[in-house]
Amino acid sequence: MSPLSRRTFLAATVATGILSTLPVSRSVASEAKKRLVAGTRTLEVNGRAARVYSLIGPDGRPGIRLGVRERFRVDLANQSGKQTLVHWHGQLPPWTQDGFPWPETPPLADGAVQSYDYTPIPGTYWMHSHYGMQEQVLMTAPLIVEDEIALREDRQEIVLMLHDFTFRSPEEVLASLINTNAGRPRELAQRTDDSSGHAVIAQHSAMAGMMNMMGRDATAMQMTGAGAPRMDLNDVDFDAFLANDRTLTDPEVVHVGHSGRVRLRIINGASSSQFWIDLGALTGNVVAVDGHAVRPVAGQHFPIAMAQRLDVLIDLPRTGAFPVLARLEGSRRRTGIILARPGSRIPRVADQGPIASPIDLSLETRLAAAEPLRTRPADLVRSISLDGSMKPYSWSMDGEMWPHITPLMVKQGQRVEFELVNRTMMSHPIHLHGHSFQVVAVDGRPIQGAVRDTVLVMPGPARVRIAFDADNPGRWAFHCHNLYHMQTGMMTEVRYDGIAA
């Protein structure tokens, strides 16, 4: 079954007609269809071969890159040997092209080809399988849509894609979470408040001592404290953390040209891991999150939750080599790439460092959308609870566990506000398909926050309110982007009135 209805096809034809009358930018690529192949490849991790999936675009590199105002006209060819379905994360296609396995949009058989044709939104996006747990086996890739602003800046563009990697199959990982986590040390960190009000891990040295005793990183960090909240981190003990498929043992070295002006497009494609981006000696300006422009925020450390993206502008000094690290929250472990000026000596960077604190909303509460939603009262306000636990390992959303859920019904044209209420001891990166939302309150404090597609809700009791316009009729997945939380129930549906199921 083709996901393109006749109506969609006609709309696409009309849109193409309009596009052809616009002035041609140097980056407008041909309107030719692009071929994206879902396949397999062998990756070497820690000196050991691993068979993983791949999503290779027409230029032989991972993913798809589109020029200014170029349509997303893609033939997805499944050569993976398994059924699959690829989701264009953060994009706003018609729901039948979203790449979620609804009964109406079943996965592609091995050998099948499916065509996609929609108007993309510009910025840093990514794609990943939404079928089973293929995302953990690296069926993920960048999806970059150029825009005129970024082009005018004339910066060297560097994509940094992060992954968590395990030699185990995701089924094995999930089974061990469900069955044996009673015997597994839990990863706990205590949250205390420092003078600036930011959540930090208490007593780093004490934790380091405990971790040495445990003989593994970030394990069983259960601090004694005056009733301070505890939080769980890092469900899965991964074998490696990858930056553009490599570890710090043999990192990617990106040579930065004469201007030294860089746009880093950072994508957290990890299935169950969150990081602090650490620019080291460099200072960067975050200018977009999840592809959407924000007023610039300067800094050296930025948190990135699962599935989120950060666009960071950096002006490098004339000489030197500069590691850009992703530090796993609550852990010493890290990965990264090195930005090198001409003739510089490349430093060796250890894959362990000081313990990173849990990621938090210290950046989120400082973000302001460059193009906020139009101010209007909400037509529909819903509180949605996030519940669950490590023991037993199960997670729910709005009081129900996928697939046994009652859809959240919305009507086209409504302004919708969801208050996400986290009652668990873990943070949850919540993703809504098919819509961009604005973060409008954190813990009851109103903000004119970022427009984005994935927001982190801190451990309970904590709240984040998002607002969006119901302008894309269909059936839309709404879920935690921690793969193992989603697989064990933390997913629901936003459905428009009039869409039959």
Ligand SMILES: [Cu+2]
């Ligand atoms: Cu979650």
